[in-house]
Structure formats: C-alpha cells, structure tokens
Amino acid sequence: MTDLTARDVQDAAANLDPVAARTPALTTLSLDQAAGWPVVCKAESLQRTGSFKFRGAYHHASSLPVKERTRGLIGASSGNHAQALALAGRLLEVPVTVVIPADAPAPKVEGVRTLGGRVVTYRRGLEDRDALVADIAARDGLAVVPSANSRRVMAGAGTAALELLTEHPEIETLVVPVGGGGLAAGSATIAKHLNPGIKVIGVEPEDGADTLLSMRCGRRIALPDVPSTIADGLGHTSPSPLTWAVNSRLLDDVVTVTDHDITTAMAFAFRHLKIVAEPSGACALAAVLASHVPHESGTIGVVISGGGVDAPTFHRLISQTARRKEPARA
Numbered sequence: 001m002t003d004l005t006a007r008d009v010q011d012a013a014a015n016l017d018p019v020a021a022r023t024p025a026l027t028t029l030s031l032d033q034a035a036g037w038p039v040v041c042k043a044e045s046l047q048r049t050g051s052f053k054f055r056g057a058y059h060h061a062s063s064l065p066v067k068e069r070t071r072g073l074i075g076a077s078s079g080n081h082a083q084a085l086a087l088a089g090r091l092l093e094v095p096v097t098v099v100i101p102a103d104a105p106a107p108k109v110e111g112v113r114t115l116g117g118r119v120v121t122y123r124r125g126l127e128d129r130d131a132l133v134a135d136i137a138a139r140d141g142l143a144v145v146p147s148a149n150s151r152r153v154m155a156g157a158g159t160a161a162l163e164l165l166t167e168h169p170e171i172e173t174l175v176v177p178v179g180g181g182g183l184a185a186g187s188a189t190i191a192k193h194l195n196p197g198i199k200v201i202g203v204e205p206e207d208g209a210d211t212l213l214s215m216r217c218g219r220r221i222a223l224p225d226v227p228s229t230i231a232d233g234l235g236h237t238s239p240s241p242l243t244w245a246v247n248s249r250l251l252d253d254v255v256t257v258t259d260h261d262i263t264t265a266m267a268f269a270f271r272h273l274k275i276v277a278e279p280s281g282a283c284a285l286a287a288v289l290a291s292h293v294p295h296e297s298g299t300i301g302v303v304i305s306g307g308g309v310d311a312p313t314f315h316r317l318i319s320q321t322a323r324r325k326e327p328a329r330a
Contacts, residue, residue: 045307079108148180158186
C-alpha cells in the first residue's frame with residue numbers, strides 16, 4: 001500500500017457528504033478554564049450509530065466493487081464498528097455479519113441487530129476473532145471490512161478531523177483516541193496537510209498502551225494479555241500494520257489516561273458540554289483535563305469519538321466522580 005494521503009481523506013469526505021452527519025464542534029468557558037487553554041471538541045458521539053466509525057465503515061464498503069459486496073459484508077468489532085457496518089450495509093442494501101466479543105456492551109449488540117446485522121460472538125482472549133472472520137468470509141463469500149486496518153477506513157475516519165480543522169483552523173494541537181489506530185492515522189494525515197506545524201497527540205488507556213510501547217520500541221509490539229480497561233473500544237493488544245505505518249511516522253506523541261481520568265472526563269462532558277461520551281470516546285478529553293497533553297500555546301482540538309454506553313453503566317461510572325473534586329468550572 002502506498003502512503004495514506006490528504007487526497008484520500010478529501011475524497012472520503014466527498015463520498016460521505018450525502019450520508020454522514022456533520023457533527024458539531026463544541027466549546028465552553030468551563031472547559032477552557034479547566035484545561036488552561038481554549039478547547040474545541042468534535043462531538044462524534046452525535047454521528048450516525050453514535051461514533052466516528054460510521055465514516056470509515058461506509059467509505060470502505062461503498063468503495064468496494066458492487067459484485068464484491070453483493071454477497072455481503074463482514075467485520076469484527078467491540079461494538080461501534082459493528083453498528084457502523086450494519087448501517088452501511090442497510091444503506092447499500094447488502095447483508096452484514098459482525099463478529100463481536102461475548103462480553104460486548106448489550107446496547108451495541110442490540111444496535112447491530114436492530115439495523116439488521118447478523119451477530120456472531122467470540123470469547124475475548126480465548127478465541128482469535130480475525131481467524132473467525134476469515135473463516136466465515138471464505139465460507140460465505142463475504143467482503144471483509146476492517147475496523148481500522150484499511151486505507152479507506154483510515155481515510156473515512158480522518159474526515160472528522162478534516163471538518164474540525166476546516167471550521168477551526170486556529171487549532172494548534174489535535175488530540176485523538178488510539179485503539180485500532182484508524183482515527184489517529186486519518187486525523188494526523190489530514191492535519192499535517194492542512195497545517196504542517198500542528199501537533200497530533202494520540203491517547204490510550206493506561207492498561208492498553210500498545211501503540212505507546214510500540215513507538216518507544218520503534219516497532220509493533222503485542223501486549224501479553226487483553227487490556228483491562230473501561231475503555232473497551234481501545235482494548236487492542238497490538239497496532240494494526242497499516243495504521244502503525246502512518247501513526248509511527250505522523251503522531252507527535254502518545255499519552256495514557258487512567259480509568260479515573262476517563263470517568264472524570266465523561267462526567268465533565270455531560271455536565272458542561274451536555275453530551276454523553278462512552279469511556280473510549282472520552283479518552284482524548286480525559287488527557288486534556290488531566291494535563292497529560294504536551295501543549296505550549298493556542299487552541300486544542302479534541303475528538304470525542306463515541307457515545308455508545310447504556311444509561312445504567314453511564315450513571316455508575318460518572319457517579320464515581322460525584323464526590324471527588326472536579327476541574328474548575330465557570
């Protein structure tokens with residue numbers, strides 16, 4: 001594969017324009033004061049199916065030759081990519097199969113089924129989901145749509161950053177969560193094209209820092225165990241090859257956040273931005289609020305990547321911060 005380019009992201013934006021939501025960029029004085037800098041948040045929790053994943057899933061699926069996608073699509077996911085792929089299949093009028101961990105959040109699984117997707121579960125840490133996907137794809141003649149390891153998926157994901165930076169060109173540091181790495185790769189590619197001086201910072205959960213450790217080693221490494229983190233969407237054990245090729249070159253830094261940092265950010269987003277962020281979706285904001293992001297001046301851009309969390313879980317997680325001191329507010 002040749003390098004992912006800004007043109008790839010721009011072409012994806014044109015393809016997505018009729019179907020994807022142009023999500024809002026949110027600001028509040030409370031957040032600026034808590035962070036110590038002006039902050040703009042891209043609310044991808046308000047994207048179709050509740051996360052940025054729709055951008056990459058639809059762009060990849062719709063770019064496949066009609067004959068290739070007619071028999072159906074298949075992908076593996078902890079939940080958000082699964083819902084995104086199910087919607088893409090519905091819009092393209094092709095069947096979709098998704099392979100999801102047996103312990104995936106119930107609302108995400110139900111979301112797939114509501115959209116007409118077929119669900120196949122596997123035991124996280126005990127079964128190889130990629131091998132399962134490959135077996136089903138070969139048996140049923142399905143086209144595989146990766147959650148991150150695809151040039152088209154990375155390009156589609158990067159359109160969120162393209163929208164944010166076009167609307168707010170004053171942003172000097174862009175902060176994005178890193179799971180499979182597609183969002184980070186697409187974001188960094190278009191950000192560096194629009195502003196070569198911009199810093200792009202990736203954020204991982206403390207117990208799932210496969211990209212950070214890989215960057216320190218200068219090569220892709222694999223964590224020995226499945227990460228134990230509330231940010232289930234970022235619980236990867238190793239960077240995917242294609243996203244690593246981009247992120248290892250373009251990310252300026254990768255930082256980590258604790259589960260407490262994440263729940264604090266979820267509560268802050270709800271109280272001050274009036275949005276619901278799932279744990280994975282709140283990681284970039286968590287890094288900013290916890291002062292983990294290296295930043296010297298100017299505006300910080302943050303991608304809140306998803307909002308797929310059920311009400312009881314959300315209430316339980318943000319209640320953990322209720323009696324603790326919250327960042328300053330207006």
